[in-house]
Amino acid sequence: ETGVTQTPRHLVMGMTNKKSLKCEQHLGHNAMYWYKQSAKKPLELMFVYSLEERVENNSVPSRFSPECPNSSHLFLHLHTLQPEDSALYLCASSQDRRYTQYFGPGTRLTVL
Amino acid sequence: DAKTTQPNSMESNEEEPVHLPCNHSTISGTDYIHWYRQLPSQGPEYVIHGLTSNVNNRMASLAIAEDRKSSTLILHRATLRDAAVYYCILRDPLNRDDKIIFGKGTRLHILP
Numbered sequence: 001e002t003g004v005t006q007t008p009r010h011l012v013m014g015m016t017n018k019k020s021l022k023c024e025q026h027l028g029h030n031a032m033y034w035y036k037q038s039a040k041k042p043l044e045l046m047f048v049y050s051l052e053e054r055v056e057n058n059s060v061p062s063r064f065s066p067e068c069p070n071s072s073h074l075f076l077h078l079h080t081l082q083p084e085d086s087a088l089y090l091c092a093s094s095q096d097r098r099y100t101q102y103f104g105p106g107t108r109l110t111v112l
Numbered sequence: 113d114a115k116t117t118q119p120n121s122m123e124s125n126e127e128e129p130v131h132l133p134c135n136h137s138t139i140s141g142t143d144y145i146h147w148y149r150q151l152p153s154q155g156p157e158y159v160i161h162g163l164t165s166n167v168n169n170r171m172a173s174l175a176i177a178e179d180r181k182s183s184t185l186i187l188h189r190a191t192l193r194d195a196a197v198y199y200c201i202l203r204d205p206l207n208r209d210d211k212i213i214f215g216k217g218t219r220l221h222i223l224p
Binding site for chain 2: 002004042043045048055056090091092097098100101102103104105106
């Protein structure tokens with residue numbers, strides 16, 4: 001138990017669906033992150049939020065839309081995804097961007 | 113960004129020590145060496161980090177070469193639960209925009 005929870009743990013969606021991934025951290029951290037882990041590829045950083053402000057967007061397609069309503073919660077809104085977006089989506093948090101990151105268990109997403 | 117080089121995979125027998133190498137020949141003076149690991153079906157977890165001196169914690173030891181161009185993560189007595197992908201990462205705490213860049217890591221197999 002890392003103090004970072006993610007829901008749902010598994011999600012299957014069609015290309016026309018809209019869904020959201022949720023991440024919650026109970027560590028009092030100020031920075032939160034979304035990563036994508038595709039099969040046989042290294043983890044890729046998608047978004048970084050610091051003090052609820054998005055500070056990094058690594059050329060992620062607009063069909064992925066992050067939201068950070070407060071320092072404890074982070075969402076990833078998904079719409080019109082493609083099958084190649086199927087992956088493990090990991091959330092992490094840290095005290096600030098220079099500190100150790102604590103990861104959630106991930107959401108395994110399958111796009112049909 | 114400074115890069116690290118690790119073997120793709122290693123194998124070890126249970127209850128024996130494991131030495132996981134990492135090369136980082138372009139390391140800068142302010143870079144810390146961090147290790148994370150990712151157990152099957154889980155998010156990455158922090159293992160240990162160091163700057164120049166060798167470091168020990170309850171999970172592992174980190175041996176850093178005198179010239180800092182390489183380091184070794186040491187698991188003193190491997191168990192089956194240590195089977196994971198181990199990532200060696202350089203981080204600069206003086207850089208407010210610093211981020212973790214995951215490579216492919218070393219997949220450690222533990223033989224019973």
